[in-house]
Amino acid sequence: GAVFSFVNLSGGIGIPYLPDEQPADIDYIGRHVEQAYREIIVPSPIGSLDIKTELGRYITGPYGILVTRVLHEKNTYKHYLGTDACAANLMRPAMYGAYHHIVVLGKEHEPCVKTYDVTGGLCENNDKFAVDRRLPETVPGDLLAILDAGAHGFAMGYNYNGKLRSAELLLKEDGSVQMIRRAETPKDYFATFDFSDIIKVD
Structure with a gap:
């Protein structure tokens, strides 16, 4: 028969995207997974196997912030704010209506x-x-x-409409800031385009 060496619990632990939501109690989850393991797996013919999980969103999601500047305002039947970011930087809201809380910097208490x-x-x-x-x-x-953009943000980015992906900065514990990924340039955009047999470039 089949021999199982591990069970992958996948990445089912979410994060609180809405301001009034509470974070998952990881200790509570861990205790009950351990209890189920001891009650079900250990006495079974399986006897022992590894438990794995993929907590990328839980680990990185709350710690990424997309900062964008308002470039335009349009007032018709609705009020629109146009920014210098787009779905190339954070696709989740456009793709499936995901909620990301937005703070207007300097107006947090207004x-x-x-x-x-x-x-x-x-x-x-x-x-x-x-x-x-x-x-x-x-x-x-x-x-x-735009908060909670640390998971499925840059990783889902793309270059539609010729948009170039932004830089990523790391805020360190001592308050200093380090660039850990530079912004894309037009050279990056065309890096994989081979037109040498079509156009002669000096």
Whole structure:
């Protein structure tokens, strides 16, 4: 018969994206997994096997922040804020409507008095970080912090519309900041394009 050496519990531990949500109790989960292991696995013919899990979102998700600047404001039947980021930097909201909390830097304690759609710069109408989101009065030049972007952010990035992916900065425990990934350049964008037999380039 089949011989099992491990069981993968996968990555089912989420993170609190909404401000009023509580983080998962990892100790509680661990204790009950251990209890189930001792009660079910140990007495079974399997006897012993490794337990593995993939906690990428739990480990990195809350610690990534996408910082973007408001470039444009449009007021029609809705209020729109256009930013210098887009789904190429954080695809989750555009792809499946994922919620990411947004903070207007410098206005954290101001009342949320206006409803906005916060958009990116792609020519796609789903390139939005938020729809009907209550925020403080926000104007071009303001910086927005889009929270919990440390998982499935840069990794899902792409170059649609010629968009170049942004740099990544690491805030260290001593308060210093280090660039751990530089921003892409047009040279990166064309790096894999081989047109040497089509156009002569000096």
